[in-house]
Amino acid sequence: MDSKSIYDDWMQHVKISYLLEELQKMNTEEIEEAFCRNLSFGTGGLRGKMGAGTNRMNVCTVAKASQGVADYIKGRFSFPSVAMAYDSRKRSSEFAKTAASVFAANGIKVWIYRELMPTPCLSYAVRKLTCSAGVVVTASHNPAEDNGYKVYGAEREQSVLYGDEIAGDVAIVYSPLNGTGRKPVTQVLRASCNFGGFGDLYVC
DSSP states (O other): OOHHHHHHHHHHHOOOHHHHHHHHHOOHHHHHHHHSSOOOOOSSEEEEEBSSSTTSBSHHHHHHHHHHHHHHHHTTOSSOEEEEEEOSSTTHHHHHHHHHHHHHHTTOEEEEOSSOOOHHHHHHHHHHTTOSEEEEEOOTTSOTTEEEEEEEOSSOOOOOSOSTTSOSSOOEEEOOSSSTTHHHHHHHHHHHHHTTSSSOEEEO
């Protein structure tokens, strides 16, 4: 199908008001750019501009990617489960809940954080809960109009946080860029300070 045919199909079937409104305002050039291809997996997952279209981050592309992940882990695990997290970007919560609903509809157990969490907390949850996979909705340092969908496998990750090599007299200044990591990071650092793991802690 060409871009215009796919666009027409979206116009007929999309019921989400803000996406439909965007579709109705598109000119020929915008239709071609938004529907010229499917948003594809890069390093670790999907990432792109939010908006209507197959070449955009939206609930439709997130649902499609989630179904692919569901198909993959269902074929490899007898009792599949997924850990999920999302950050403070626009529509991150919406995308995460969309993905969770797809997994649940496939009979996959879903563990999802109740509040904003940075990516490292998701990778920890995958290991801690022995999940089949992990998904975090984030675009890291990409522009504000972007969002992303990162997928983690079940393999155990090597930790570099423990051992006798860590210096005990380090002073740390932490400034959360978008606020996502403030709560968990400060809890971990304060606990480390209390147990003699680090020196002074300053939170901006």
